[in-house]
Amino acid sequence: MNVHTYEKIWLVASLFLIVGFIATVVYGAAGAGIAMVDASGGTVDSTSLSENERFGEPGVERVGDGEYEVTVVARQFMYQPDPIRVPADSRVTFYVTSADVIHGFQVVGTNVNTMVIPGQVAKITVDFDEPAEYGIICNEYCGQGHHDMEGKLVVVPEDEYGGDDA
Amino acid sequence: MTSEELPGEELFLDRFPDEAQVVRASLWSAFVALGIGALAGIVQALHRVGYVRFIDSADYYTVLTLHGVLLVISFTIFFLVGLFTWAVTRSLDRPVENIRFTWAWYLTMVAGTVLAGVAILGGFVDSIPISADVLFTFYAPLQAHPLFYAGLAVFIIGTWLAGFDWFRSWWIWRSENDGRIPLQTFMVLTSMLMWYIATIGVAISVVFFLLPWSLGIIDQVNPLLTRTLFWYFGHPVVYFWLMPAYLLWYTVLPSISGGRLFSDPLARVVFVLFLILSTPVGIHHQYLDPGIAEGFKFIAMTNTMFLLLPSLLTAFTVVASMEHGARQRGGEGYLSWLGALPWRDPAFTGMALAGLMFAAGGFSGMVNAGMNINYLIHNTLWVPGHFHLTVGTAVALTFMAATYWLLPQLTRRRLYSRTIGLFQVVMWFVGMVLMSNAMHRAGLVGIPRRTAEPQYDGFAFDAGLSSVAELDAQVAIGGTLLFVSVVLFLGNLIISLLEDPMEGTVDRSLPPALSGPEDSPEVLDNLSLWVAIALLLVLLAYSLPIGAIVADGGLFGPGTESYPVVLSWLEVVT
Numbered sequence: 035m036n037v038h039t040y041e042k043i044w045l046v047a048s049l050f051l052i053v054g055f056i057a058t059v060v061y062g063a064a065g066a067g068i069a070m071v072d073a074s075g076g077t078v079d080s081t082s083l084s085e086n087e088r089f090g091e092p093g094v095e096r097v098g099d100g101e102y103e104v105t106v107v108a109r110q111f112m113y114q115p116d117p118i119r120v121p122a123d124s125r126v127t128f129y130v131t132s133a134d135v136i137h138g139f140q141v142v143g144t145n146v147n148t149m150v151i152p153g154q155v156a157k158i159t160v161d162f163d164e165p166a167e168y169g170i171i172c173n174e175y176c177g178q179g180h181h182d183m184e185g186k187l188v189v190v191p192e193d194e195y196g197g198d199d200a
Numbered sequence: 201m202t203s204e205e206l207p208g209e210e211l212f213l214d215r216f217p218d219e220a221q222v223v224r225a226s227l228w229s230a231f232v233a234l235g236i237g238a239l240a241g242i243v244q245a246l247h248r249v250g251y252v253r254f255i256d257s258a259d260y261y262t263v264l265t266l267h268g269v270l271l272v273i274s275f276t277i278f279f280l281v282g283l284f285t286w287a288v289t290r291s292l293d294r295p296v297e298n299i300r301f302t303w304a305w306y307l308t309m310v311a312g313t314v315l316a317g318v319a320i321l322g323g324f325v326d327s328i329p330i331s332a333d334v335l336f337t338f339y340a341p342l343q344a345h346p347l348f349y350a351g352l353a354v355f356i357i358g359t360w361l362a363g364f365d366w367f368r369s370w371w372i373w374r375s376e377n378d379g380r381i382p383l384q385t386f387m388v389l390t391s392m393l394m395w396y397i398a399t400i401g402v403a404i405s406v407v408f409f410l411l412p413w414s415l416g417i418i419d420q421v422n423p424l425l426t427r428t429l430f431w432y433f434g435h436p437v438v439y440f441w442l443m444p445a446y447l448l449w450y451t452v453l454p455s456i457s458g459g460r461l462f463s464d465p466l467a468r469v470v471f472v473l474f475l476i477l478s479t480p481v482g483i484h485h486q487y488l489d490p491g492i493a494e495g496f497k498f499i500a501m502t503n504t505m506f507l508l509l510p511s512l513l514t515a516f517t518v519v520a521s522m523e524h525g526a527r528q529r530g531g532e533g534y535l536s537w538l539g540a541l542p543w544r545d546p547a548f549t550g551m552a553l554a555g556l557m558f559a560a561g562g563f564s565g566m567v568n569a570g571m572n573i574n575y576l577i578h579n580t581l582w583v584p585g586h587f588h589l590t591v592g593t594a595v596a597l598t599f600m601a602a603t604y605w606l607l608p609q610l611t612r613r614r615l616y617s618r619t620i621g622l623f624q625v626v627m628w629f630v631g632m633v634l635m636s637n638a639m640h641r642a643g644l645v646g647i648p649r650r651t652a653e654p655q656y657d658g659f660a661f662d663a664g665l666s667s668v669a670e671l672d673a674q675v676a677i678g679g680t681l682l683f684v685s686v687v688l689f690l691g692n693l694i695i696s697l698l699e700d701p702m703e704g705t706v707d708r709s710l711p712p713a714l715s716g717p718e719d720s721p722e723v724l725d726n727l728s729l730w731v732a733i734a735l736l737l738v739l740l741a742y743s744l745p746i747g748a749i750v751a752d753g754g755l756f757g758p759g760t761e762s763y764p765v766v767l768s769w770l771e772v773v774t
């Protein structure tokens with residue numbers, strides 16, 4: 035097959051580009067330690083969340099020095115708890131699931147963003163260094179009140195943080 | 201190519217009158233969908249930004265379902281079957297084997313569309329207990345009326361039969377002719393093979409899970425499983441939309457530019473790559489899904505990046521062919537040959553602008569494909585910003601432009617006004633630059649897609665140096681221009697048909713490629729080999745993730761209920 039010289043150059047350049055893209059993501063995942071949402075959250079029966087050990091009581095829990103776990107239930111058309119309060123300078127792990135249909139959980143202005151699928155638990159860990167207030171929105175269509183589904187995440191200064199489940 | 205006097209091929213319509221009728225019917229079905237879809241589009245654009253809200257926000261999602269389904273299922277695929285029928289018939293130069301069979305698949309597709317359409321439109325009328333406000337992705341456990349799923353299944357069966365029709369023509373042609381598969385037929389066959397592989401996913405999801413579930417035969421489904429099966433189909437369908445546009449860019453655009461295709465072998469390579477690589481990538485739509493291990497996402501990403509290759513090769517070939525055309529027309533210089541291209545021809549300008557936008561769409565697509573950056577833009581307005589460049593322009597504008605070129609040979613009518621045609625394609629381009637650019641930027645600041653009122657009580661989006669109001673204005677103006685452009689397109693066509701028929705022939709012959717099929721290895725035409733490789737890759741990419749999803753959550757899910765969209769809303773308000 036005869037391939038024109040320019041075409042060959044273009045082909046090689048394209049392949050470099052492709053390999054380059056893959057390399058940056060590998061670097062992001064392995065080197066810079068950017069974690070992805072994966073299967074580690076496990077599954078849960080969404081029809082009986084109230085009896086579930088974790089999701090029976092959505093809220094914030096301190097699990098170690100500067101480490102918190104936030105359990106969130108998304109349902110048509112709200113999040114529990116709301117607002118979520120965590121202290122600054124902390125490492126927070128969110129466990130998010132849905133009580134009904136598929137929702138989204140996006141902390142606006144950050145790359146904290148996950149799908150919330152009934153039966154599945156999304157687990158994401160984030161560091162919050164500075165006090166701030168963020169909106170949380172559902173970015174997956176979940177029914178006719180979808181556009182009303184929002185929540186709030188407040189990162190309060192460490193010394194003002196009153197404790198769990200605030 | 202305006203002069204009717206030009207000696208040329210017999211018109212398609214004269215040579216294959218029955219086939220021309222099917223092609224016309226398919227294209228008209230596509231344009232009806234385009235018209236209604238565009239109406240839904242402008243309603244959405246103006247509603248979202250809050251300029252005009254004459255529908256209830258709850259009905260927004262019915263409109264959006266209509267927009268998605270009509271444009272990316274009906275418009276694109278009806279155009280595709282029309283174009284492919286034309287391409288196979290003319291490139292094999294033989295009529296279809298049995299025109300009644302051809303009409304049968306066309307009518308099957310129409311029936312499917314009508315069923316699904318009725319289910320969707322039912323969502324507007326509260327007194328009718330039918331609705332399908334599930335958007336074109338129909339994620340369970342949101343539940344549509346069974347008519348919706350049935351319509352979808354019927355539609356897909358129609359496309360399968362259409363594929364059989366084209367394969368049959370080729371089989372018979374092969375028994376009577378030697379040599380390579382003609383290029384256009386080759387493109388049709390590889391596209392259809394990809395489609396057969398891709399639709400397995402959605403067929404399983406609809407027939408075994410969603411339809412029985414909506415009929416109450418099974419109680420629940422596994423939402424992650426049906427979602428994964430959807431995306432197994434949902435990515436290759438993207439290429440299914442693109443294939444007819446590629447077919448036009450490779451085989452028609454060079455001739456409109458006044459030249460010849462640069463390389464026939466490379467065109468074949470590109471279509472083979474699409475066949476092999478389009479399917480084992482769907483999980484890239486699920487980077488943010490819990491329940492799928494990171495490794496599987498990574499494999500999908502790697503495959504996706506390699507899928508850039510055929511598109512990059514296409515960019516090369518298309519530009520090289522246009523340059524050849526321009527030089528044939530007397531163009532010279534390093535870049536000044538661009539001026540020698542037939543910019544006054546709406547068919548050319550439309551396709552060229554579509555190609556340009558596709559390049560831009562390719563860049564934003566590369567961002568989507570990166571697993572890590574995806575977190576920033578997933579389900580934000582960035583995503584519709586991206587695919588209005590690809591399917592919404594690269595495909596849609598190419599189809600409109602190609603219609604201008606096809607019109608005489610299908611209808612014996614000349615385009616009523618080339619000026620309006622030219623104005624229309626440029627207007628689409630400008631409208632899309634505005635709307636898509638604003639959508640991309642809105643996505644970067646976190647504004648979500650699929651949302652009737654993306655204005656929230658507890659916080660405001662921070663658009664940095666610009667403002668959300670400015671982005672909104674761009675979406676509204678862009679969306680309006682796009683809508684007007686569709687109206688001009690349809691109006692121009694309808695008036696053309698009212699004109700008197702032309703006399704004589706029109707030169708619509710397609711010259712052979714500069715480097716013909718004889719330069720390419722025979723193995724490229726070995727379709728079974730490519731199908732085997734494609735299936736193998738699909739198995740590698742999907743058996744473990746699907747196995748894990750079923751092992752973790754069960755075939756019918758770890759426990760979920762059903763949410764017929766209308767009922768759940770009633771519960772909320774009462």
Ligand code: HEM
Binds near residue numbers: 337649678679682
């Ligand atoms: C008149 C021209 C058009 C306008 C004004 C328009 C406008 C819009 C807008 C504003 C959205 C975002 C809605 C939201 O996420 O809330 C949207 C979504 C969409 N558009 Fe268009 N569009 C047009 C043409 C097209 C074309 C030609 C196609 C494809 C061939 C297309 C395919 C889609 C799809 C697939 C969606 C996503 C639907 C979903 O999220 O379920 N649009 N459009």
Ligand SMILES: [Cu+2]
Binds near residue numbers: 137172174
């Ligand atoms: Cu929602």
Ligand SMILES: [Cu+2]
Binds near residue numbers: 435438482484485
């Ligand atoms: Cu995709």
